[in-house]
Amino acid sequence: MITEGRLGARAVIVGAGIAGLAAAASVASFFETVEVFDKDELPDTARPRKGVPQDLQVHILLKGGELALESLLPGTRAALLAAGAVEVRQTGDVSLWERDAWHPARDLGYSQLMMSRPAFEQVLRRQVLKLGNVAIRDRTTVDLLPSDADLTVVATGRGDRLLANFDVPETKLGIEVSYSSARFTKPDRFRGEGRFIGCIPQPPDDRYGLVCPIENDEWLITLCSRFDNRVPDDIDGFRAYAAALPAPDIADRLREAVPLTPVRSYRIGEARWRHFERAVGLPSRVLPIGDCISSFNPTFGQGMSVAAGHAVALRNVLANWSGSLDGVAAAYLPLAAEVSRQAWSLAAMVDLEYPRTEGERPANFDKFVAGSEAMRRAAMLHPEVQRLRFEIGNLVKPDSAARSGPAARLVAREMARAGGRSRER
Template identity: 40%
Template sequence: MRNAVVLGAGIGGLLAAGALSRHFEQVVVLDRDQIPDTPVSRVGVPQGPQVHAVMKRGELAIENILPGFRGRLAAAGGTSLRVGLDFRVFEGGGWHPRRDLGFTLSSQTRALLEQVIRERLLANGNVTLRQRQRFRGLTSTAGGVVTGVAFEGEGAEEISADLVIDAMGRGSPIPDWLARNGYGEAPSVATGIDLYYSTILFHVPERWRGEPWCLVLRATAPDQVRGATVVSIEDDRWLLSMVSRFDDRPPTTVPDCLTFLEGLESPEIYERIRHAEPAAKARRFHIPESRVRFFERMPGYPRGLLPLGDVIGTFNPLLAQGMSIAAIHAETLGETLIKNVDAAGGLDLDGLASDYMPAVSALSHRAWSTGAYVDHLYPRTGGERPANFEAYHHFRKALRRAMEADPEIHRRAIRVAQMLDPSSVLPRDRILAEFGSEGA
């Protein structure tokens, strides 16, 4: 196969290009942004300055697509955190027990992560990145097979492609383009989360240099709405994201930030941040909703076009799923390509779409639902409550108690949360029997 075009050079687009580069002679990645040479935030990814954690499963998927990625990230300043020891979570009114859970996570800014992925990708000689190119439309045959992409940068241009990937993120213009061109609209489900992030960068005070850590404080719903995450990142800095919902906005000045942190359910984050000097001004971001689109249910979705990453689903960012889900989408793309290329190198577009689309949509729907269960603990959340909401939360409470008492259940629960294992590894019946009542 000759050419593939990827629209969007975010995390999903870069990883899709990595998966495609094993199968296509040439892969071209187009983005509207000027892509920086250094790890700084860019306009096309406005959520980029907020805390962006990669799950362990996401890290493994990236390494699988771009071997050598993890070593390069560590060399570029990614900080290794021992889960359960340096990386700790406050949930359900208390901190998870302090235990070594047997694996590490890497922490860094989203900009550094993207830069390392980009540099590693471009070492694959058949991938080209074209910046400052804005999507204009798709070109297709009368039979609805996509033949290429029209875009505008310095001039208007077209590029032909055997396969086009839409990885233009939450604001992708393709759903509108499809509607305007008679393809219809993808059915979708949404949760009105009305969540606010505010993020401030700090210099690490001298006494804490060389001690990487991450604290995630999740608000105890429905009484509390305020939470925060603080994490060590490259160049001796801490990144603090404060979150809240509805009418309550997280602060944007350092004095208000200290008041916000002092009032949280646990003082740990405040105790560190009050000694730190800010390194940059606060950046705020509003997330009105989380949504999953089911493109595979559109009768006329064009052949030769596949969606990936946030185009399919945007999630409650508090669960840190989006980039890892995009990475698993890209991994799935690679696997389904292997299945649908014949011995002569021909690509079965129908087979590819029917293997890829339901798989990635189910993955995004699962991730979206996990957030919906948490969000609907707040009565003001918009959208429909999941059907088995009460049973789900009864089990979550029992699991939280079991994690305190049983190190093996704790280890398994965190591996499930990091998407390393399926939830079937948790002994559900035993957890409910032993820890299902309040006094257990």
């Protein structure tokens, strides 16, 4: 028997990663019971698990993702901080070298929470279980879509097989990104430092480095490359690779840092966006979420936050729903696609600046690159543009916000200046 105000008796979530946990939070108010299944044994502590092969790499929760999770699970921010998440102020605790210069140090009025992926998952599992009507069942493989659920959400990641047999249009990019990470104890002179450091040279230079402060006053350090270039997986080679970056800050921290784990390497050949909103013949009560829909270049740190955005879209659809659930997919999938679109646009346009990236470049690609570069230069000069650039990149505001308002006029002015300099040459 369904309680008044509920949409169904039972919802099933397949996958207990960030996307699955966010999905459970999004549907819990609308069903009598929610069951989350995962093939892994889920640890009681913050430790890696087999089903998340990248969980030893840096994972960044964008500000938009944090806000989305807080709206789904009030108290999550406080729970993350209590579990040791490091609060990084933008940009007081950030050193970011991008293309040819350090970002200005200004108070943008935002902060981000940083910790390891296993710790993120542990906190979210606890938050979801507090809802009362959610059960998480680990060590349970789901090979077929359930036939006895009122709603099923597929959160099985980029390797999803449950929806693989459906004809779904796709956009793909051959990005050939590889990256290596290790966890470190900080040397004494950096104890207590909560600084996030990024070094992102200008394409076609394909090197990239991140220092992420995490729980226990430790670092996760990730070094990245593309195509034939590879980051060494021995500690001496790892340090040497960092020393070759154009900014010295990462190498300086690595020099005396003591590794707590081996250097773990990972490779992603493709970025993939499955356009379920355009597919025909999908089951009407089966919904994909997270990496099942869109899996990006992971070095942009968008995956967890996009999954949370999908979950908010699903929650909002259900909150305004009545009657049969057969139309829910048609209402949800376009909203999820829009969340993916903004993140895809931000990441893919950078990926496509590398000549060896395989994929169709839009007709206005050169104009987009020029506009993006004008916004970067304007952000160096103007705090309001720097703030807006952070908000769009962190999925706090839609990218359409860059096309109107005072910040947009400053970007347009910078584009005009760049055009004048180009004509002079």
